[in-house]
Amino acid sequence: AQSVSQHNHHVILSEAASLELGCNYSYGGTVNLFWYVQYPGQHLQLLLKYFSGDPLVKGIKGFEAEFIKSKFSFNLRKPSVQWSDTAEYFCAVNGAGGTSYGKLTFGQGTILTVHP
Amino acid sequence: SAVISQKPSRDICQRGTSLTIQCQVDSQVTMMFWYRQQPGQSLTLIATANQGSEATYESGFVIDKFPISRPNLTFSTLTVSNMSPEDSSIYLCSSNGQFFGPGTRLTVL
Numbered sequence: 001a002q003s004v005s006q007h008n009h010h011v012i013l014s015e016a017a018s019l020e021l022g023c024n025y026s027y028g029g030t031v032n033l034f035w036y037v038q039y040p041g042q043h044l045q046l047l048l049k050y051f052s053g054d055p056l057v058k059g060i061k062g063f064e065a066e067f068i069k070s071k072f073s074f075n076l077r078k079p080s081v082q083w084s085d086t087a088e089y090f091c092a093v094n095g096a097g098g099t100s101y102g103k104l105t106f107g108q109g110t111i112l113t114v115h116p
Numbered sequence: 117s118a119v120i121s122q123k124p125s126r127d128i129c130q131r132g133t134s135l136t137i138q139c140q141v142d143s144q145v146t147m148m149f150w151y152r153q154q155p156g157q158s159l160t161l162i163a164t165a166n167q168g169s170e171a172t173y174e175s176g177f178v179i180d181k182f183p184i185s186r187p188n189l190t191f192s193t194l195t196v197s198n199m200s201p202e203d204s205s206i207y208l209c210s211s212n213g214q215f216f217g218p219g220t221r222l223t224v225l
Contacts, residue, residue: 028122034214043218044159045207046117090158094213102213105173106158 002027004093006107015030015116021076021110023091030096033074034104035065050074051096053111058081082114086114118124118143120217128223129199136195137220141208146219150182153206165192165209169187199224 007022025031035047050061055067065076074091091107119142129135139148148165162170163184169183186192196203198223206219 032213036216042128044216046216049214092159102149103161103164104149104151104159104210105161106212109158 002031002093004091004105004107006089006091006110008110009108010111010113012113012115015083016080017114019076019078019081019085019112020051021089021109021112023074023076024072025074025091025093026072027093027095031093032096033065033067034094035059035063035074035076036090036092036106037087037103038090039108044063044090047076054101075088081112081114083116085112087112093101118145118211118215119209120209122207122217122220124220124221125218126221128225130225131200133199134195135222136193137207138208139192139194139217141149141190141211143204144187145164145211147187147211149193149210150184150194151208151210151216153208153219155204159177159208162194162207162208165194169220182197201225 005024016103033050036044037047038044048057050057050067059062063078067074089110092104094104121140123138150157150162155157162177165184165186167186183195184217201224203225206221208219209217
């Protein structure tokens with residue numbers, strides 16, 4: 001069974017600080033990886049995704065993530081956060097083929113609070 | 117990216133009743149999924165809605181409690197049956213394992 005672990009439940013930063021949110025997964029095959037964001041009172045939005053190719057993927061709003069296969073990790077980064085980045089962030093994984101395709105397993109979520 | 121809408125956006129229901137949630141995608145999609153997000157928790161997959169056949173349920177979820185329909189490639193419904201307060205959650209549909217609808221916030225009294 002696949003699982004996803006996010007290292008931090010709540011991260012508090014000041015504006016302009018750099019951000020890195022950890023995500024590790026467990027899965028016995030090829031995976032697709034995702035980061036989603038849920039702003040307060042809003043629905044889930046896709047930030048970025050990795051299917052194959054360049055392990056460094058860029059998403060919306062200046063976010064990027066790096067897939068390190070040897071570490072089973074897909075950490076989310078942003079060099080300089082803004083107050084508007086305050087949200088909950090979810091890492092998710094699904095199997096790239098077979099019966100697991102499309103079925104997302106989510107991490108517990110990380111709440112990011114950015115102070116002005 | 118697919119645009120997904122859900123109805124209703126929220127509802128307050130009495131214990132023992134049932135609610136049907138609709139999910140509409142703006143384009144034909146192969147796969148549709150239903151998830152639940154309980155208060156303060158992450159998302160959990162309920163089932164895969166298969167077009168033309170019965171839904172495939174994840175461990176802990178059964179058809180009698182969460183019947184699902186998928187009459188075509190753009191539409192699906194999830195019914196939450198015989199509700200109890202423990203069913204209070206946000207229910208979300210997803211297309212092709214990437215995009216999510218806005219969710220239906222259900223409160224059961």
